[in-house]
Amino acid sequence: xxxxVLIYESEQDFADRPSLMxxxxxxSQALAEAGHMAGGEALQSTHxxxxxxxxxxxxQVQDGPFPDSKEQLGxxxxxxxxDLDAALTWAxxxxxxxxxxxxxxxxxxxxxx
Amino acid sequence: MEGRxxxxxxxxxxxxxxxxxxxxxxxxxxxAEDALGDAFLSALKQWPEQGVPRAPExxxxxxxxxxxxxxxxxxxxxxxxxxELGAAIPGMDPETPQNAMEFPDERLRLLFLCSHPAIDxxxxxxxxxxxxxxxxxxxxxxxxxxAPATMGQRLVRAKAKIRQAxxxxxxxxxxxxxxxxxxxxxxxxxxxxxxxxxxxxAAQVEVLTQEAVLLARLCAALLPQEPEARGxxxxxxxxxxxxxxxxxxxxxxxxxxEQDPGLWDAALIAEAEAELTQASLAGRPGRFxxxxxxxxxxxxxxxxGTVDWPALLRLxxxxxxxxxxxxxxxxRVAVLAELAGPEGAxxxxxxxxxxxxxxxxxxxxWALRAHxxxxxxxAGEALQxxxxxxxxxxxxxxxxxxxxxxxxxxxxxxxxxxRSAG
Numbered sequence: 001x002x003x004x005v006l007i008y009e010s011e012q013d014f015a016d017r018p019s020l021m022x023x024x025x026x027x028s029q030a031l032a033e034a035g036h037m038a039g040g041e042a043l044q045s046t047h048x049x050x051x052x053x054x055x056x057x058x059x060q061v062q063d064g065p066f067p068d069s070k071e072q073l074g075x076x077x078x079x080x081x082x083d084l085d086a087a088l089t090w091a092x093x094x095x096x097x098x099x100x101x102x103x104x105x106x107x108x109x110x111x112x113x
Numbered sequence: 114m115e116g117r118x119x120x121x122x123x124x125x126x127x128x129x130x131x132x133x134x135x136x137x138x139x140x141x142x143x144x145a146e147d148a149l150g151d152a153f154l155s156a157l158k159q160w161p162e163q164g165v166p167r168a169p170e171x172x173x174x175x176x177x178x179x180x181x182x183x184x185x186x187x188x189x190x191x192x193x194x195x196x197e198l199g200a201a202i203p204g205m206d207p208e209t210p211q212n213a214m215e216f217p218d219e220r221l222r223l224l225f226l227c228s229h230p231a232i233d234x235x236x237x238x239x240x241x242x243x244x245x246x247x248x249x250x251x252x253x254x255x256x257x258x259x260a261p262a263t264m265g266q267r268l269v270r271a272k273a274k275i276r277q278a279x280x281x282x283x284x285x286x287x288x289x290x291x292x293x294x295x296x297x298x299x300x301x302x303x304x305x306x307x308x309x310x311x312x313x314x315a316a317q318v319e320v321l322t323q324e325a326v327l328l329a330r331l332c333a334a335l336l337p338q339e340p341e342a343r344g345x346x347x348x349x350x351x352x353x354x355x356x357x358x359x360x361x362x363x364x365x366x367x368x369x370x371e372q373d374p375g376l377w378d379a380a381l382i383a384e385a386e387a388e389l390t391q392a393s394l395a396g397r398p399g400r401f402x403x404x405x406x407x408x409x410x411x412x413x414x415x416x417x418g419t420v421d422w423p424a425l426l427r428l429x430x431x432x433x434x435x436x437x438x439x440x441x442x443x444x445r446v447a448v449l450a451e452l453a454g455p456e457g458a459x460x461x462x463x464x465x466x467x468x469x470x471x472x473x474x475x476x477x478x479w480a481l482r483a484h485x486x487x488x489x490x491x492a493g494e495a496l497q498x499x500x501x502x503x504x505x506x507x508x509x510x511x512x513x514x515x516x517x518x519x520x521x522x523x524x525x526x527x528x529x530x531x532r533s534a535g
Binding site (some may be wrong): 001080083084085088103105106 | 231277392
């Protein structure tokens with residue numbers, strides 16, 4: 001089963017990224033070696049974010065992330081593990097768990113073709 | 114009618130075991146309950162006509178399993194379960210003699226599933242009552258003072274999360290077991306105190322407290338290596354033992370120290386004491402064992418005629434060191450007042466409120482303050498405090514009791530109404 005491990009970061013964490021890179025590299029490597037890595041990317045800072053809504057057919061474009069709060073989605077890992085307990089164990093090892101928070105979401109299974 | 118009674122009896126006794134067994138195989142507690150519900154309906158139809166099978170549980174299990182298999186064939190998300198569901202079950206022949214029908218009791222895993230940290234803590238106790246004991250949502254809703262539709266919806270949502278996030282149906286590993294066991298016990302305790310605290314109909318309160326005791330018994334049996342499980346059972350049994358003494362004939366509230374020990378249930382007290390002794394052999398004290406020990410000191414009044422206040426103070430100190438709570442802090446001051454008089458206790462009580470302003474809304478804090486002010490001759494201030502306590506009391510009988518004491522008709526009325534002292 002696939003889970004998205006969503007990484008939430010504070011503004012400070014976004015700024016401190018160079019110093020956090022080794023921890024994330026080690027985490028990715030551990031996931032890959034355990035055979036659980038299914039994908040993932042880091043995102044650029046929330047200053048680069050643009051939020052789009054379509055209302056009554058009209059496009060509303062707004063500067064900034066959704067929702068605009070202190071902590072923001074900074075990236076995600078896609079992991080493939082047997083169940084939620086395994087996913088939570090891996091989520092707890094993610095560097096963001098200690099610094100801010102990590103959200104775990106099961107990936108919606110696609111219908112078989 | 115025999116068939117109908119047999120079906121109802123099997124439902125009552127076997128529900129949790131059957132749901133647990135089916136959930137272990139399909140990982141979906143809602144699907145397990147649905148399949149079992151269908152099997153019970155078939156039983157209600159067939160047993161009165163065709164006779165009761167020799168092993169009713171096996172019959173229900175086979176019928177429910179068939180439903181699940183039918184569903185798995187139609188539903189792609191369940192399809193992967195077919196091999197497991199289809200595998201032969203040894204001894205699972207409904208016509209075998211009852212005693213040959215043994216299947217593993219997986220209710221402990223079900224309890225752990227219901228109290229998984231990924232499930233909203235507020236719904237854990239209702240979920241246990243429904244899946245392990247088979248209580249229906251509307252009865253649970255009444256006990257928790259929630260609209261039936263709301264409770265139904267929250268239960269459905271919790272079960273959907275179990276399936277969709279794939280919360281595993283497993284016993285926690287040794288590193289997680291203590292914390293997870295604590296969560297199971299906490300949810301059972303929450304069910305019991307909800308039954309106790311709410312102003313729900315007396316009959317519903319009784320249902321909930323009795324069901325919680327059933328869960329505690331089950332837990333103590335399934336977790337023999339966990340002294341806190343026995344501690345919780347001992348605590349609930351002590352509270353249950355006082356059931357008949359807590360209300361006077363006219364329904365009015367009787368505080369613990371004024372209860373007639375002759376009205377306490379001696380058999381339940383003996384059972385509580387035996388559980389607590391067993392628990393203490395492990396040499397690992399915990400919050401529930403200490404709370405049970407506190408109730409045990411009170412229960413001893415039935416034998417000695419007096420209350421061992423120094424022992425209570427030691428137990429409250431130990432409890433606060435291990436599991437500090439507002440209720441325990443206030444109860445400790447009530448004990449202190451018995452040992453050192455109301456003035457020192459009042460100072461201590463005010464100190465508590467300075468440290469924790471939330472006590473300003475804590476009914477037992479105000480009731481104790483009123484009582485101590487009254488005892489130290491400050492009638493005017495006592496009345497003010499009684500008014501606050503009355504306004505904060507949820508139980509109408511406790512409100513009436515406080516009103517009665519406040520009117521000074523019974524200036525000697527001592528003890529503080531509050532759960533820890535009840």
